[in-house]
Amino acid sequence: MQFNRRALLNTFIATLASTSAAFAAEPAKPLIVGMELAYPPFEMTDTSGKPTGFSVDLATDLARSLGRPLVIQNTSFDGLIPALKTGKIDLVISSMTATEERAKSINFSDRYFSSGLCLLLKKASTAKGIADLNQAGVKVAVKKGTTGHIYAMSQLKNAQVLVFDKESAAVLEVSQAKADAFIYDQMSNYRNWQRNQETTRTLLEPFQKESWAIGISKDNSALKDQVNQFIKSYRTSGGFDKLGDRYLKEMNVEFKRLGYSFFL
């Protein structure tokens, strides 16, 4: 009697183990997320070289909800959309503004963050707003492929536009007074001003409001629906607030003091 029950139990356990092993044996396809790890505090690396930041945590939580292992692909900003189009990455989570032009090439998820274009100026600049920069002899620095670049090319026809690969190069030019202004987002310009207080000043009021979204290939509407679903539930569960607390608290306080704000 005991022997039979024992045998039955063993068989049961063995069957259970093998079926779950069968399930586990089929690995989930990794979720490859492209971002440029040069945009603190959203996309950056810690001292050991590991990706970290707002977007990294967002990607991690998204991947977990989809049950897929996360792979982060560090790609230069202007290379993100081509990488998405050629299928090298599945998603772009890189604080990318959803513009009409870009939407012609790729799909965007629902918006998850509001930001705006503003100015980092050289100390000697007397400009009071973006309109003051649209003059001959003015040099405006932009980062290649960003909305600042697009704005400068289309709206600042009289100024000379200097296009740089990296944010740091553009900031260097402004701090060395080789360029009059750098068009970028509020958080970065604030931080860059903090680090270069003797050589720069800022106009942090955004002259163009923008929203960020996650980029998805036009061929992948299923993934787009999944991402939108995630964003909705993440917001209601307070996930974005937690990220804001973790990475943007100090800036939030400072901006509130200055009268600006950004929204998650």
Place this chain on the structure above:
Amino acid sequence: MLMQKRGQPVTLAAQLLSWCLVGLLMAAVFSFAFSQLKYGWNWAAIWEYRQKFINGWLVTVAISAAALLLSLLIGLLTALAQRSSVLPLRYLAVLYVEAVRGTPLLVQILIFFYVVASAFGLNNRYVAGALTLSLFAGAYLSEMIRAGIESIRGSQRESARAIGLTQLQTYRYVIYPQVVRQLIPPLTGQFASIIKDSSLLSIIAVGEFTLNAQEVNAFTYSTLESYLPLAVGYLLLTLPISLVSRILERRFHFAT
């Protein structure tokens, strides 16, 4: 038919047939590669930006031409300085050559523009960029020129002396004509390098060919449609140089 028998000249038919075969092979390889890409070609987008390509190409030509001329001058002066009997001059030349040949061009561009040029009040990045390229190529050229001069055997200088040529005349009629002929292959190689290296100037926002193509890519997200014309544009500059070099080499070929 497609083999060249040793010592026999190659017939025109054989040349044409062989080039056709190579062309077909390349076409096959590239068609296969591109057919594997799931890529939506969008040539219309970059056609809109064709002026940017043209402008960038012209800037590249201008900077490369200026750099070539200037680097020739710098190379010549440096080669002479290295053979000079004035010691500080010689050491300065050696220091310059070693420093430039031992560091990457990218680093030189950044240091020159952000440190040296600023110190001297040179703010025009196009001029600074051309200067950096000239100094870079000049160091390599000076070594080539120096090797060329030293390869002229002492016996020729003796002979020149014996027929009563002055130092200057010896350089002008005996040494330099030979050095120039010897230099044609490496010189054209250097020119092609200058043209290609000029693409690095994009790092200081010089609006040359490569940067302009990258900008178009940034606006239109058509990577291949931007970069293929880029490659063709550079080839348009470097191939003729290569061709001229081969022709000149054959014309001036003589045994020493």
Place this chain on the structure above:
Amino acid sequence: MQLEFCGICKQFGARPVLRDISLKVPEFQSLAIVGPSGGGKTTLLRTIAGLEKPDSGRLRIGQDWLAFTEQALLAHRRSIGTVFQGYNLFPHLTALENVMLPLVKVHGVARGQARDTADALFKRFQLLAHAHQRPAELSGGQQQRVAIVRAIAIEPRFLIFDEPTSALDPEMTAEVLDCIAELRAEGRPLIIVTHNMGFAREVSDRCLFIAEGQILEEGRSAELFSAPQHPLMVNFLAKVLRY
């Protein structure tokens, strides 16, 4: 032509090559300088050619004492024709251009005239067919003959030959020696350093034997070669004429 040495000394580093040479050579048309290797004959010849400056001493060629300033030496070199053992011609120029170079650039002769002079000389020495060839395309003998043409085209005061056939095989040696003999027969003054004793005896009026930095014998060639006095010269001739 006249030649006088007065206390000529030359040292290369620690090695003395010409030791206090003093000699007045009687009038001659062609002079041969012979001697063992390392004995100083090439250095002596180069001093006469204005290519080497002695450490001390004076030298008279013809009527004038040669001043050893760079300017005087340059003028002197321009007035004489020198042919070395080899590598006389410039490899990037044709035979014609090689001959015309000193005429046009050193002596200021008009190109057309220089061309005519060169052509005439080429014709005379059967080199016309090679006028537009580069030295690499010429045989050793042809190269030396072109070098000789280059030397005489400028109408030099005298000619100097430094072992002109040492690098040639016997057949080419003969054609070059014939050339030199012809020049001698024309009456051109020449000084020649050679290993070829037969030729030296044949083509020179007077001869110098130099060994160990000193001129040990000097005299009329006929007498010197048949009856050498100095033991070193006796030895030397015996060795050289053995084969």
